[in-house]
Amino acid sequence: MLMKGQQNLxxxxxxxxxxxxxxxxxxxxxxxxKIIVVKYGGSAMLxxxxxxxxxxxxxLLKLVGFKPIIVHGGGKAISKHIDRLGMETExxxxxxxxxxxxxxxxxxxxxxxxxxxxxIVQQLGVRAIGISGKDGNLLTVKKKLSAGEDxxxxxxxxxxxxxxxxxxxxxxxxxxxCPIGLDEDFHGYNINADDxxxxxxxxxxxxxxxxxxxxxxxxxxxxxxxxxxxxxxxxEAQELIDKGIIAGxxxxxIKNCMEAINNGVSRVHILDGRIPHSILLEIxxxxxxxxxxxxDEQEKxxxxxxx
Numbered sequence: 001m002l003m004k005g006q007q008n009l010x011x012x013x014x015x016x017x018x019x020x021x022x023x024x025x026x027x028x029x030x031x032x033x034k035i036i037v038v039k040y041g042g043s044a045m046l047x048x049x050x051x052x053x054x055x056x057x058x059x060l061l062k063l064v065g066f067k068p069i070i071v072h073g074g075g076k077a078i079s080k081h082i083d084r085l086g087m088e089t090e091x092x093x094x095x096x097x098x099x100x101x102x103x104x105x106x107x108x109x110x111x112x113x114x115x116x117x118x119x120i121v122q123q124l125g126v127r128a129i130g131i132s133g134k135d136g137n138l139l140t141v142k143k144k145l146s147a148g149e150d151x152x153x154x155x156x157x158x159x160x161x162x163x164x165x166x167x168x169x170x171x172x173x174x175x176x177x178c179p180i181g182l183d184e185d186f187h188g189y190n191i192n193a194d195d196x197x198x199x200x201x202x203x204x205x206x207x208x209x210x211x212x213x214x215x216x217x218x219x220x221x222x223x224x225x226x227x228x229x230x231x232x233x234x235x236e237a238q239e240l241i242d243k244g245i246i247a248g249x250x251x252x253x254i255k256n257c258m259e260a261i262n263n264g265v266s267r268v269h270i271l272d273g274r275i276p277h278s279i280l281l282e283i284x285x286x287x288x289x290x291x292x293x294x295x296d297e298q299e300k301x302x303x304x305x306x307x
């Protein structure tokens with residue numbers, strides 16, 4: 001039998017859980033039936049527990065009324081597979097050079113990841129369909145150059161067949177997209193998952209685009225992990241780029257975010273996919289946990305932006 005003090009502590013914990021649900025209510029109402037595109041990649045894909053946690057969160061988004069689309073990467077898994085095959089990996093300006101053999105290996109790994117994600121979602125009672133960018137010409141691409149250099153079969157998205165995705169959403173499926181596309185000559189190309197997610201979010205006019213990455217967000221000071229910027233407008237992001245605060249590997253990601261905002265996406269979130277429930281904490285709480293990027297005319301939600 002619980003003592004009075006223990007009963008009070010027990011009750012306080014349940015009240016806290018109730019408060020969390022109430023805090024989430026306005027966000028659930030605001031984004032009900034809205035499309036959210038989630039780019040899932042990074043180290044969180046290599047750990048089964050992290051993978052299950054992330055997919056549980058995205059499935060919950062669907063069950064409370066969101067219309068999620070998952071676009072997944074697989075770069076680390078591709079690198080491991082290529083190493084096992086004894087193939088050499090070459091990078092130019094941080095991008096993997098993709099020849100025919102590398103493309104075949106990448107497509108095999110990505111398709112395997114895709115069906116694993118489908119399996120996890122369906123185990124949670126939600127219907128999912130894994131689809132390659134090749135299917136139904138979902139993703140049409142052209143050759144992507146890196147600073148003018150040819151890096152092989154790496155594609156830049158030129159067109160998204162939104163009919164496929166919108167039809168799947170309308171029929172209550174959760175689409176899971178593998179970032180492989182076709183050019184106009186029907187040759188396959190690997191697509192950077194960030195690029196694919198941004199292109200899809202822009203094409204379907206998503207309310208939100210979330211990048212699950214290996215970083216907590218955008219730092220005002222890269223040496224200070226407590227300097228994560230909670231919210232910033234496109235103009236504020238450009239100022240940080242101009243000042244050199246946003247640089248390195250974060251720069252192309254932020255440029256993708258800014259382009260998505262300028263092409264109709266309402267908000268873009270950068271989150272650490274290794275933190276349990278990061279996407280739920282960012283979307284459903286007043287404080288948030290990562291970095292949200294929004295248009296200059298959009299209202300800021302949070303109160304602790306460190307700009």
